Amino acid sequence: MAGAAPPKRQDTRKFFENLSGEGKSIAVLTSGGDAQGMNAAVRAVVRMGIYVGAKVYFIHEGYQGMVDGGDNIKEATWESVSSMLQVGGTVIGSARCKEFRTHEGRLKAAHNLVQRGITNLCVIGGDGSLTGANLFREEWSGLLDELLQQGLINEEAVRSNSVLHIVGMVGSIDNDFCGTDMTIGTDSALHRIIEVVDAIMTTAQSHQRTFVLEVMGRHCGYLALVSALACGADWVFIPEMPPEDGWEDSMCQKLSEVTHTTQYFNTHS
Numbered sequence: 001m002a003g004a005a006p007p008k009r010q011d012t013r014k015f016f017e018n019l020s021g022e023g024k025s026i027a028v029l030t031s032g033g034d035a036q037g038m039n040a041a042v043r044a045v046v047r048m049g050i051y052v053g054a055k056v057y058f059i060h061e062g063y064q065g066m067v068d069g070g071d072n073i074k075e076a077t078w079e080s081v082s083s084m085l086q087v088g089g090t091v092i093g094s095a096r097c098k099e100f101r102t103h104e105g106r107l108k109a110a111h112n113l114v115q116r117g118i119t120n121l122c123v124i125g126g127d128g129s130l131t132g133a134n135l136f137r138e139e140w141s142g143l144l145d146e147l148l149q150q151g152l153i154n155e156e157a158v159r160s161n162s163v164l165h166i167v168g169m170v171g172s173i174d175n176d177f178c179g180t181d182m183t184i185g186t187d188s189a190l191h192r193i194i195e196v197v198d199a200i201m202t203t204a205q206s207h208q209r210t211f212v213l214e215v216m217g218r219h220c221g222y223l224a225l226v227s228a229l230a231c232g233a234d235w236v237f238i239p240e241m242p243p244e245d246g247w248e249d250s251m252c253q254k255l256s257e258v259t260h261t262t263q264y265f266n267t268h269s
């Protein structure tokens with residue numbers, strides 16, 4: 001965090017010894033669609049933050065909690081992230097927040113952070129959440145100036161909170177974020193799909209039926225494609241490669257030749 005260069009292998013130990021969060025405050029939030037693994041990410045932020053001596057805050061209910069402030073922003077302890085590593089969803093809550101898309105909403109959020117001296121923000125979310133975080137970072141100094149003009153904060157607060165550092169952790173089951181090998185939640189989602197396919201296969205075989213399985217993904221076919229490969233599906237429909245005209249006939253022809261077929265769609269969002 002805070003612009004520290006990544007350590008070389010032999011320097012790793014020294015790097016961690018020298019890493020200090022003394023006097024810093026970090027806040028962590030989960031935003032947008034939930035993904036298995038978000039809790040593990042929250043836990044890692046809290047425990048590492050406390051380990052290096054920083055004050056760590058939860059922001060409950062995503063950006064909504066940051067805009068509303070109050071009890072939504074609470075200090076975290078080492079124990080407050082116990083027993084959540086394996087739990088799905090996000091225990092600190094997620095939300096979609098219209099207000100944060102507005103300048104007024106982001107101004108309120110900045111005020112809530114400055115009041116607590118939080119200048120390090122870890123956002124665990126998808127494309128939208130991370131776009132919002134980046135916008136907030138870019139606007140930060142302008143927001144502080146506005147708060148100063150409105151008399152809500154003083155010059156000392158502007159000076160001591162002058163830069164907002166953000167870290168984005170990609171929480172998305174779609175594995176659709178450039179530069180990230182595997183996004184948080186993708187592996188668990190694939191695992192769950194294969195469990196479901198295994199369960200369906202026995203019924204398909206018993207009744208010589210064809211099953212159609214729809215998976216999540218909206219505009220991204222990653223889950224459909226990879227799980228179709230893993231379970232040997234006969235057909236896969238993905239948005240990146242829409243079917244050609246007349247696909248209905250060729251699919252019916254193929255299905256009349258084989259039984260026990262599982263097919264995939266990923267139009268669900």
Ligand code: ADP
Binds near residue numbers: 031033063098132135
């Ligand atoms: P995801 O992060 O899973 O892609 P959304 O696209 O719904 O989910 O974004 C989650 C939240 O992030 C939104 O409800 C909104 O508060 C914030 N957000 C998304 N896009 C923007 C944006 N362009 N500017 C500001 N905030 C945004």
